[in-house]
Amino acid sequence: MGKASYTITVVSDSVGETAEAVVRAAIRQFEAPQIKIKRHMNVRNEEELGIVMEEVAQSGGFVAYTLVQPELRASIKEHAIRLHVRAVDVMGPMIQAFVDTFADQPKRMPGLLHRLDDDYFQRVEAVEFAVKCDDGKDLNAILKADIVLLGVSRTSKTPLSVFLAHKGKKVVNYPVVPEIQPPEHLYRISSNKIIGLTMNAEHLLKIRSERLKSMGLPVLVRYASLERIVEELEYARSLFDRLGCPVIDITDKAIEETAGIVMDFIS
Secondary structure, eight states, X not given: OTTOOEEEEEEESSOOHHHHHHHHHHHTTSOOTTEEEEEEOOOOSHHHHHHHHHHHHXXXXXXXXXOOSHHHHHHHHHHHHHHTOOEEESSHHHHHHHHHHHOOOOOOOTTGGGOOOHHHHHHHHHHHHHHHTGGGSOGGGGGTOSEEEEESTTSSHHHHHHHHHTTTOOEEEXXXXXXXXXXXXXXXXXXXXXXXXXXXXXXXXXXXHHHHHHTXXXXXXXXXXXXXXXXXXXXXXXXXXXXXXXXXXXXXXXXXXXXXHHHHHHO
16 A cells, blocks of 8 residues: 555444444454555535545545444445445444344444443442552452453553453452462452463563663663563463362463453353
8 A cells, every 4th residue: 555645434423433443353364554544423414425436536535334224324335335435334234134034123323332220330340440440559459340350461461451450340450460369359359250361471572662762761670581480480370270170371461352252251
């Protein structure tokens, strides 16, 4: 794609977060730093659609849309054909699959994903819980948590905690350090709630070294030595064995992939 600038237009009869998330996931597969995403939210009539599609026809790029009303989906397809603009229906095929497979009909109400229902407030509460309990700040919270993540420094405990919190899970993450005795709270909860995180030693060495560089600190310290890292990982493994908890090797795994494995373990 070179250095050219491209625009992908997101059109939605709600806030457009679903379509934008899919677009961003696709962008990661390409070396495309100059791509911009332009979002048109709460589009509810054919006139608005026409205006947006005319703009795209002039500026270039393509459209990704989530429109639950069939007449709006039909309209945007007509505009796309007329103006020679590529339009990708993000939601339509999934809705049609439900209709065809389960003989059910959709509610056709925009914005249902973001209604302030019990699930929404559960997620908000879980995120607040994860932030409050990050890095072992509140040991008593271990007894209230849905998931307890254990791992040595730089094993993605914090981002994984927040990701799981967005799924409504109350997560505590606790750093494993050989010199610090683990809290006795860990032995008072089910081992099924505890997840041990580990990583290849060389990979962790690279991550810690880059972290120190970004902070302007010397990399030739014990924290970023292979000997120290192996010592920490071996100690963590012995702790996981004592607790009898599942262990996930997160080397080269994306946060989303690790989260999926965690959810499988606790379900």
